[in-house]
Amino acid sequence: SQQGEEDPQALSIQEGENATMNCSYKTSINNLQWYRQNSGRGLVHLILIRSNEREKHSGRLRVTLDTSKKSSSLLITASRAADTASYFCATDANSGGSNYKLTFGKGTLLTVNP
Amino acid sequence: KAGVTQTPRYLIKTRGQQVTLSCSPISGHRSVSWYQQTPGQGLQFLFEYFSETQRNKGNFPGRFSGRQFSNSRSEMNVSTLELGDSALYLCASSLWIISGGNTEAFFGQGTRLTVV
Numbered sequence: 001s002q003q004g005e006e007d008p009q010a011l012s013i014q015e016g017e018n019a020t021m022n023c024s025y026k027t028s029i030n031n032l033q034w035y036r037q038n039s040g041r042g043l044v045h046l047i048l049i050r051s052n053e054r055e056k057h058s059g060r061l062r063v064t065l066d067t068s069k070k071s072s073s074l075l076i077t078a079s080r081a082a083d084t085a086s087y088f089c090a091t092d093a094n095s096g097g098s099n100y101k102l103t104f105g106k107g108t109l110l111t112v113n114p
Numbered sequence: 115k116a117g118v119t120q121t122p123r124y125l126i127k128t129r130g131q132q133v134t135l136s137c138s139p140i141s142g143h144r145s146v147s148w149y150q151q152t153p154g155q156g157l158q159f160l161f162e163y164f165s166e167t168q169r170n171k172g173n174f175p176g177r178f179s180g181r182q183f184s185n186s187r188s189e190m191n192v193s194t195l196e197l198g199d200s201a202l203y204l205c206a207s208s209l210w211i212i213s214g215g216n217t218e219a220f221f222g223q224g225t226r227l228t229v230v
Contacts, residue, residue: 033218042120042204042223088157092216100145100216101170102206104157 006089006105014113019076021108023089024069030092032065033102034074036085043088046074079112086110116141118207118222126228132193135225139186139207145216146188148180151202151224160203163188164210195229202226 007022023032031050035043049056049065049072056063062075076083086109090102119138127133139146148160159172163182180190186207192199206219 035221040202040226042118043206043221045218045220048218090157090219100162100164100208100210101147101159101172102149102219103159104149106156 006087006108008108009106010109010111012111012113013079015079015081017079017112019079019083019110019112021074021087021110023072023074023105025072025089025091025103026070027091027093029067032063032072033090033092034061034063034072035088035090037088037107038085046087076110079110081112081114084110084112118205118220120203120205120222120225122225123223124226124228126230127195129195129197129229131195132191133195133227134189134191135203135205135227137188137190137205137207137222139188139205140220143207143209143220144186145208145210146182146186147206147208147219148188148190149204149206150174151204152200157204160190192227197229200227200229 005024013019029051031048033048034046036046037043047058047063049063060077065072086107088104088107090104121136145164147162149157151157161171161180162169166182177193182188202224204221204224206221208219209217
């Protein structure tokens with residue numbers, strides 16, 4: 001079963017607006033990562049937030065993590081047409097263990113209209 | 115710093131054939147993971163290697179196998195290809211630290227496999 005579930009599945013906004021995507025997961029995690037994927041290409045790492053962190057910023061990106069609700073959000077401010085892509089959250093459920101694997105949600109397709 | 119390199123980028127194979135995909139991780143990264151991405155199933159974990167040892171394996175049939183070499187480069191092999199194996203295969207590398215486990219996972223551009 002999917003560990004992460006992104007919401008919404010698709011989001012269409014105008015350039016300059018903010019975009020918020022949410023991710024929920026089911027089990028305890030070590031960390032959570034957000035990725036961007038342009039059509040059919042590789043995943044680009046955006047940001048990692050550890051389970052003991054609540055908020056992290058990187059440029060126009062802001063990620064929050066609420067471990068009590070098992071959820072995270074990704075905010076992209078002042079969006080640009082180039083931000084058009086699919087966005088995935090991925091969780092790592094093992095803390096320093098020997099069974100490393102990422103579990104992905106199905107992603108949010110963001111379309112930024114010029 | 116060079117990123118994760120996957121070769122080849124595109125492959126077309128016939129049902130029943132086998133295929134080998136290659137992944138060169140970021141220098142210094144000893145953990146290499148493989149993922150399959152399809153429109154129906156999304157991104158699914160195949161396996162992870164660390165220091166030439168498979169540490170974890172996803173829920174895929176035995177036709178899917180992999181290995182890691184002493185320089186951390188990894189290969190995955192799929193034997194007796196089926197139409198349903200058509201997918202984007204992604205490799206990721208990450209650093210493993212004793213105090214905190216795996217750090218960020220960086221992905222390659224993927225290998226697009228088409229089985230006809």
